[in-house]
Amino acid sequence: MIARKALSPVELAEACIRRIEEVNPAINAMVALDLEGLRKASRVAEDDVMSGKPLGALHGLPIGIKDMVDVKGLPTTFGSLIFKNNIAAADDASVTALRAAGGIPMGKTNNPEWSAGANTVNRVYGATANPHDLTRSSAGSSGGSAAALASGMVPLATGSDLGGSLRNPAAFCGVVGFRPSFGVVPGGTRAAALFPLGTSGPMARSVADAGLLLSVQAQPDNRDPYTAVVGGKTAWNPEHFARLPRKDLSSLRIGFTEDYGYAPTEKIIRNHFASVIKELAPLFGMAEEAHPDCTGADRIFSVLRAVMFAGTHAKYLDEQPELVGDNVRENVLEGRRYSAEDVGQALVLHGTYQQAWQRFFETTDFILAPAVTISPRDWHELYPTEIDGKPTKSYYHWLGMAYASTLAGHPSITIPCGRDANGMPFGLQIIGRRHDDLGVLAVAAELERVIAGTSGLALQGPDIAALRKAQPLSEAPGFLTTG
Template identity: 40%
Template sequence: MVFTDARETARMLREKEVSAREVLAAHLAQIERCNPEINAVVTLVADRAADEAAAADERLAHGEEVGPLHGLPVAHKDVHDTAGIRTTFGSPLLADNVPARDALVVERMRAAGVITIGKTNVPEFAAGSHTVNPVFGATRNPYDLGRSAGGSSGGAAAALACGMQPLADGSDMGGSLRNPASFCNVVGLRPTLGRVPTWPTAAPWSSISATGPMARTVSDVALLLGVLAGPDPRAPAALDTPGSAFAAEPATDVRGLRVALAPDLGGAVPVDPAVRAVIERAGGVFEELGCVVEPACPDLTGADEAFRTLRAWQFDTTYSALLDEHPDAFKASLRDNILAGRKLTGTDVGRGFALQAAVQERVREFFGRYDALLAPVSQVPPFPVGWEYPTEVAGVPMRDYLEWMASAYLISVTGSPALSVPAGFTSDGLPVGVQIIGPRRGENGLLRIGRAFEQATGHGLVRPAVATA
């Protein structure tokens, strides 16, 4: 039951083929079995979840209308506020923080019928694509316990891979939905900016941060996007299209589509040879599916500077006051990011936005010629869990904890939706995802392309031994 697709489990629940109590019990047993080794779920509220499951069964028994995610158990990302359940952001400063209300993403999932079972692990304040923090420690990769699960939605991705939950919410500034999906052989969607509204936030007009869905299949990602998307008066940058426009199971016919293949984003990033090989094979799969595949990449000049400037500015806006109060309570890389933002001038920030605008215009023109762009999600396979980050990629030294994620964060600057789909494994059995990027507001087309690839390859069906042995 724990590896049944969320869409199918939701159908079984609505048709009373299985109860919410039974679904919850199966997932709690899987958490008990796998989580001690993986450390994905860091706060568990099993008793509360049991009460919610019982109430869900009663509502259905009395003929009440239920939501599309009725009875599905989910642990939410530990940077998304959950009313009455601690939300730590991976920081000792918030280790005992218990919010009074839900974040919008949690609110929408619960309104759709989700049963909250706890929280999933994150890096400190979700900074960096490796899930480790001083409150809970590291989340380990289900396919190799000595490796990273990625981040910042690393706990969510690992929990999905192990069958601890069928769906997950995540967030993504520089790759936090895509990188852990790639590392853990699941699916993560960074939507078009504004597609999934964010509240509460100190930066409601952020041009680089997105919230979105994760699951084990593209179809289940579409199901969750259907719940998460749509406008909200508390989110001024939200797009108006209702979530119902994305909820259907995506089609799979991609014949005749023009697909650009960029294994190193046009030379913009170094890429480990093992990752490059997987991405190039993905291009071959699309040719077999009837697509026209060509080597091409939009000009991403200026995207690196734009991302670093706007990220530092947003970190300063969000965390500067807390840093002043607790100067020794932040990891060095995060503290340096905040302080870099503090040094920015209005001219610096304005230049960052201007560079982003120029990148987005070139990308818009690019997608006038192509339907999708294939690129690596991460430039390296999952790295040792004891590292903070890879210090070199393909022999090229990395200047800081961000640069090894450039294949993801350069795409963040474009504002385009980007989907990480399982694409294969290295010779050591480590998962590698392909990043499929589409035009802005083109989620439905992107989901169709991703599902066609997923159905043709089946890489996402390979389960980790820790979850099945």
């Protein structure tokens, strides 16, 4: 629309600003803004359109940036009191790439402290509510990005994902979150660069928009050891993500699972997923209940996650313990309890786990599964301590539906697929073969079309009029103390 002069970048910027002013107080998704910078950049973007200059893939599009990444002149707090006053001196390389493609990083989106946990609450900016129900969580850790997208504050947003931090908030808020194969989106400043668990990725309101943002994020970068760059190019063509091919669903073999055989999935989620599969399974050439062998998933994820946190965050707990939140503290202490033998065994088990996934995908093209094990809950609850009356093992145990594919390194996307019995958005997760990122996006786009035309599965957005009238979330009890 911008390229064909049907939409002015200035009009788009002002619309985003109005929406933020109207509904952000009720949600608290955008936590640091550069509105003057947005207005200035949008005027330049409009001048470029009118003068006929070449336009980048993201020309004139405002973008929300998760508060784990530097944007020059804005705070980068990581949701940590220790970095409450930290102002970025320069853009992160990923932000530089967005600007080069014409995107306008307009502000920071909220996340839990150091992205630890899947409820977006911290003691710097407070909680982020779910736009569909302000009493409920937006999940996390990219909850600010998901909530901002769902409520129309931004057209695109960035996120990151270790145990589902792109996919879980997308599911809770009714938007799209894509976790790419490791190395597709380079992380040159990632602290544990050789540790293949966490990655950045795109969030949007549609699969095509997520692919558009990915086409800019997925650039060659030798600083990431998992981004294979030969002759200045990667094995994937980033431009293809912006032009998704059509996919014949009837030619595909899928496995579907409600729990991978181990995830503590709530009955309400199992029931809704069953209704989804009843609608979608006939579209495929073959659809059967099946999943890879996930033996040891909880143990592998627990050990590797904890030792990574101990390596990167122990100094904060030792030097300023009063400024460290519960989730980070628990992960560091857990990491210190593991021995070298525990770590070695987890690494070996991890290798066996990944091989099992490769064998499974020799005869299966894609997996369909719920994105999250539970329906959105009260945002005051830091994490679920029980699911259907059974206690959880840790603050991250309820993320099992997401970290199953994280551990295998497979691309995974969450798309909105109706509402559960609580009236909250349900996220359908689609997982493909390792490095078949384009295929996952293409299948997701096909299912998105089907869902849009299926009664009971098409998701309507949040009630914007109600959000405009709601009291500021900052006035709610527990706003700054949870977490």
